[in-house]
Amino acid sequence: MIIKVCGMRDPDNIRAVEQAGPDWMGFIFWPGSKRYVAEPPAYLPTACKRVGVFVDASLDDILLRVQQFRLDLVQLHGHESPAFCRQLKAALRTTSLIKSIGIATVEDLRATADYADVADYFLFDTKSPQYGGTGHPFDWNLLAAYEGTTPFLLSGGIGPSDLPRLGEWFRAGSASGAAKCVGIDLNSRFEKAPGIKDAALLQIFIYRRRYQPDWNRTSLFFP
Numbered sequence: 001m002i003i004k005v006c007g008m009r010d011p012d013n014i015r016a017v018e019q020a021g022p023d024w025m026g027f028i029f030w031p032g033s034k035r036y037v038a039e040p041p042a043y044l045p046t047a048c049k050r051v052g053v054f055v056d057a058s059l060d061d062i063l064l065r066v067q068q069f070r071l072d073l074v075q076l077h078g079h080e081s082p083a084f085c086r087q088l089k090a091a092l093r094t095t096s097l098i099k100s101i102g103i104a105t106v107e108d109l110r111a112t113a114d115y116a117d118v119a120d121y122f123l124f125d126t127k128s129p130q131y132g133g134t135g136h137p138f139d140w141n142l143l144a145a146y147e148g149t150t151p152f153l154l155s156g157g158i159g160p161s162d163l164p165r166l167g168e169w170f171r172a173g174s175a176s177g178a179a180k181c182v183g184i185d186l187n188s189r190f191e192k193a194p195g196i197k198d199a200a201l202l203q204i205f206i207y208r209r210r211y212q213p214d215w216n217r218t219s220l221f222f223p
Contacts, residue, residue, distance in 0.1 A: 002183025003206055004051065004153060007035035009195045011043035016199035018045045021206045023183070024073065029065050030055040034194035035187075040068055051075055051098070059088055066095055073098055075123060085118045096120040098153070102127030103138045106145045116148055123185060126156035137162075140169050143177025151182040159189030160205055184209070 006026030008014050018025065025045045028035045029052055044050065049072035052065050056078035065071065075098040076085065089097050099119040101111050104127035112122055126138040137157040146152070158166070170178045190197050190205070 001210065002153065003209065004183060004185045005190070005197060005202060006051070006053065006185055006187045007033075007191075007195055008197070009035060009037045009041060011041045013196050013199070014041060014043050014045055017197050017202060018047050020199050020203035021210075022048050022186075022202070024049045024051050026051040026053050026075065026185075026187075027069060027071075028053045029057065029061075030077070044069065049073060053077055056080060059084075059091060062088060063091060066092065071095060073120075075100060077123075077125075082114045082118065085115060089118050098123050100125055100155075103142060103156075106142050109142070109146050112146065112148045112150065116150055119150055121182070122148075122150055122152040123155050124152050125185075140178075141176050143181075144175060146177055146180065148180070151180050153183040153185050154181050155185035155187075157189060158184055158186055160201055163205065163208055166209065 002023045003021075004024035004026055005017055005022040007028055008017065008025050009027065014025070025048050027037045027050065030036060032055070050069055051073040052062070052069060052071040053075045054062055054065075054077065062074060066074065073096040074088070074092060077100040080099070085097065085099060097119055098121045099115045100123040102108060103124050108127060115122070124143060126136050140154065166184070169176045170181070173179045186202070186205070188194075190202050192198050
């Protein structure tokens, strides 16, 4: 199970969160975000993969950030066309590509067919007229209608108190749409302030998600 913590930028916080044990760490390169990163921070993680998040950025800008931050994955969170994604994928070579798809209804899953031949992963997030995450979940059971073979990450307002619901959803497997889910994306619900994560809370969550997947009771840590 991949655990991605997104929206990082502070060097000390990056170090603390890295020690909490996520698999991937995300950096947002969209200037409209409160978590925007303009330059490489004084410390970048070495124990987890680095993900760059872009919104309708140019090919040159993405490739520059890949080089500057030594990115392992590129996540596209805008209206990037399948043709652009293919062009980018060819230029990235070994860097993996994630395409974000906003979900509000089953109909939104149809967009995955256009990117199935180029995306290494999808990220299913709550659909919104605005760019970026909403901090609110969508109905995960809509993903039972996903018929593609591309693995995906679940995003959209996942917080500390969602562990029981995540456990139930994953246990339901294909009946809930969880069978092709390979990871979860965590951001605002674990923050003390925009771009500053609660590393202790993340450590507890990651441990329980990774080593106690059947845990289904609310803990003192998650009131």
